Amino acid sequence: MSKVLEEFKVFLDEGTQASMEGGGKTYPHVYTESQSRFYSFKMVYDHLIKKLKSGERVSILELGTSRSFKAGPHEGCGSTDLKYWDPNHHEEWDWSAGIFTITLSKALQETVDIDHSLIEFVTIDWSRDSCYISWVMTRSYEFVKVFHCESEDALRDTFIRPFSWGPSPAWDVIYMDTADFKDEQHMLDNVGPLHLREAQLIVEKNLLTSKGIILIDDVKNSAPSTTSTLPNIAGLGKSFLSIPYLKEQGFKTIYEGYQFVMSR
Ligand SMILES: C[S@@+](CC[C@H](N)C(=O)[O-])C[C@H]1O[C@@H](n2cnc3c(N)ncnc32)[C@H](O)[C@@H]1O
Numbered sequence: 001m002s003k004v005l006e007e008f009k010v011f012l013d014e015g016t017q018a019s020m021e022g023g024g025k026t027y028p029h030v031y032t033e034s035q036s037r038f039y040s041f042k043m044v045y046d047h048l049i050k051k052l053k054s055g056e057r058v059s060i061l062e063l064g065t066s067r068s069f070k071a072g073p074h075e076g077c078g079s080t081d082l083k084y085w086d087p088n089h090h091e092e093w094d095w096s097a098g099i100f101t102i103t104l105s106k107a108l109q110e111t112v113d114i115d116h117s118l119i120e121f122v123t124i125d126w127s128r129d130s131c132y133i134s135w136v137m138t139r140s141y142e143f144v145k146v147f148h149c150e151s152e153d154a155l156r157d158t159f160i161r162p163f164s165w166g167p168s169p170a171w172d173v174i175y176m177d178t179a180d181f182k183d184e185q186h187m188l189d190n191v192g193p194l195h196l197r198e199a200q201l202i203v204e205k206n207l208l209t210s211k212g213i214i215l216i217d218d219v220k221n222s223a224p225s226t227t228s229t230l231p232n233i234a235g236l237g238k239s240f241l242s243i244p245y246l247k248e249q250g251f252k253t254i255y256e257g258y259q260f261v262m263s264r
Contacts (some may be wrong), residue, residue: 055115108143220237
C-alpha cells in the first residue's frame, strides 16, 4: 500500500464528499466513504505497481491537468503566483478537484522498490495556466510530462506529440477529466460531446492496452445532479454520453464510486 495514498486518504475523502454534497443537496447520489476518490486512485496505483514490480513499462495519460495550488477557501486559488505553492501544507491543496496529477506522481515517486525510469506520466491541458501550475507541482518528478495542447481536444493533440514509444501509443491508464459543469446547456453542447469524442478516439485508435483502465472523474458530482433536469446528466455527470458509449463498446465498470473505473 502506498504511504502517500494512506496519508492523503483523509483529504481525498473530504474532497470527494465536498464534490458530492456541494450545493446542499446530494440527490441522486449519497456520499459514503466507499465512494471516495481514494479507492479509485488506489485501483490505478495498484494496477501500475503490479506491472512495475514485474519489470514492465507503464504509461498514464491524464486529460485535463491540475489547475490550482490551493483549494477554494484559501488565498491563491487558481493563481499562478509561485508563492502559493506549498508542497508541505497538504491540507491547503485543491482536494475537491482530486489533484490526481500530484497525488499519483508523488505516490509513485515515493514507492521505493520500483524502477521509476519505467514510468511515463503525461498530463495535458489547453490552459497555459493549468499547465504551468501542474508543472510546478510535479517538476521534481522526472517521469511526469506536462503538455499544453494546441487543438481544442486534448486527446487529439496527443497524436502529434513525439512520445518515446511512437506516434500511436497504448496507455495503461487514461484519466478522463477535461472541463467542468457550468450549466445544462454547456453540458449538452460542450462537455458531454467532448468526453464522447475522447472515448471514441480511445476505442477507434486503440489507445488503451488490452488490460488498461479508464478512470473517469466527477460521475457523481453534485452540480449536474442537483441542477440538471435531464436524468442522464443528473446520473452520470460530464460523462453522460461517454459512459454509455464505452459500455456499448464492451467496457465494464469495475468500480463505481464518485469516479468510475472501466476496463474491457
Ligand atoms: C477538472 S480540471 C482537471 C483536474 C485534474 N485532473 C486534477 O486531478 O486536479 C479540468 C481541466 O480541463 C481543462 N480543459 C477543459 N476543456 C478542455 C479541452 N477541450 N481540452 C483540454 N483541456 C481542457 C481545463 O483547463 C482544466 O484545467
